[in-house]
Amino acid sequence: xxxxxACGSGTVGQTGSGGDSAKPAAGKKLALIPGVxxxxxxxxMQCGAEAEAKKAGYxxxxxxxQKFDAAxxxxxxxxxxxNPPSALLIAPTDAQAMLAPIQQVKTRGAKIIxxxxxxxxxxxxxxxxxxxxxxxxKLAAQTLAKLVGDKPGSVLVLDTIAGTSTxxxxxKGFTDELANHPNLKSAGVQFTQNEPDQAASKVTAxxxxxxxxxxxFATNLNTGEGAATGLRNAGKVGAVNLIGFDASPxxxxxxxxxxxxxxxxxxxxxxxxxxxxxAIAALEGKPVTRTLTAQLHSITKDxxxxxxxxxxxxxx
Ligand code: T6T
Numbered sequence: 286x287x288x289x290x291a292c293g294s295g296t297v298g299q300t301g302s303g304g305d306s307a308k309p310a311a312g313k314k315l316a317l318i319p320g321v322x323x324x325x326x327x328x329x330m331q332c333g334a335e336a337e338a339k340k341a342g343y344x345x346x347x348x349x350x351q352k353f354d355a356a357x358x359x360x361x362x363x364x365x366x367x368n369p370p371s372a373l374l375i376a377p378t379d380a381q382a383m384l385a386p387i388q389q390v391k392t393r394g395a396k397i398i399x400x401x402x403x404x405x406x407x408x409x410x411x412x413x414x415x416x417x418x419x420x421x422x423k424l425a426a427q428t429l430a431k432l433v434g435d436k437p438g439s440v441l442v443l444d445t446i447a448g449t450s451t452x453x454x455x456x457k458g459f460t461d462e463l464a465n466h467p468n469l470k471s472a473g474v475q476f477t478q479n480e481p482d483q484a485a486s487k488v489t490a491x492x493x494x495x496x497x498x499x500x501x502f503a504t505n506l507n508t509g510e511g512a513a514t515g516l517r518n519a520g521k522v523g524a525v526n527l528i529g530f531d532a533s534p535x536x537x538x539x540x541x542x543x544x545x546x547x548x549x550x551x552x553x554x555x556x557x558x559x560x561x562x563x564a565i566a567a568l569e570g571k572p573v574t575r576t577l578t579a580q581l582h583s584i585t586k587d588x589x590x591x592x593x594x595x596x597x598x599x600x601x
Pocket of ligand 1: 506
């Protein structure tokens with residue numbers, strides 16, 4: 286089952302059934318399909334999208350897959366049926382596997398807007414709104430290099446799933462930036478299937494195999510939560526620097542406690558808001574910006590309070 290909420294209603298369950306007198310005008314229906322349900326990054330994105338849709342007099346319906354999984358997300362895309370909403374805002378869970386289902390919705394008349402992740406094929410979407418993920422990875426490496434100083438050592442990257450455009454770009458940005466920090470040696474990139482448990486065991490294994498491990502870059506909130514668990518279990522909190530991506534409540538708590546030494550926060554609400562704006566522009570025949578980049582913010586314990594507006598939400 287998927288989590289489904291309609292703009293303004295705040296409820297979970299089927300919405301938008303026929304015969305409703307409060308039905309929005311034809312052409313004013315938007316659908317949002319995030320990467321996964323009940324996760325602070327996508328909840329914050331949904332909040333931004335809902336607020337913007339409401340302001341513009343559009344209905345926005347959100348359905349999210351239970352897991353960050355292309356097969357589950359495909360089911361939701363296919364369920365939009367032969368008469369889809371005017372525009373689909375989607376975070377494709379796989380840059381390749383989601384091409385055919387999204388292409389089909391487009392063929393059926395919906396405008397496609399990518400939010401957060403993107404397809405490899407850039408001809409499908411009208412617009413893409415995302416963080417500069419390569420830059421985010423680079424920023425993480427620079428933050429880590431500063432923390433480690435001149436001490437030589439190895440650094441591990443925890444990616445999610447091969448085919449996730451965002452985290453794959455973060456891992457590459459990080460690894461490429463290591464060339465500018467010769468004291469830091471790559472201990473490789475590990476995939477975790479976006480499962481905190483897998484991230485935790487990869488950290489346990491790396492601590493055993495790589496005695497000079499000085500840092501870990503966790504490319505999203507699930508890998509970060511798992512990495513923090515792995516370090517805690519080994520009694521290595523603080524001894525190995527952990528740089529996380531995102532700013533979920535548990536990551537922010539972890540930064541306060543010293544489990545993380547840095548976080549690279551995205552602005553998911555802005556991604557959702559701009560996604561809706563571009564969808565409406567496309568539907569109303571106004572100029573559309575093909576690529577929009579949301580801001581990133583590097584946060585350390587010292588700058589936590591000044592950055593509280595970037596902390597992710599659990600509900601709107
Ligand atoms: O980091 C975000 C998102 O940008 C990424 O595409 C998938 O993971 C998150 O949702 C965080 O869990």
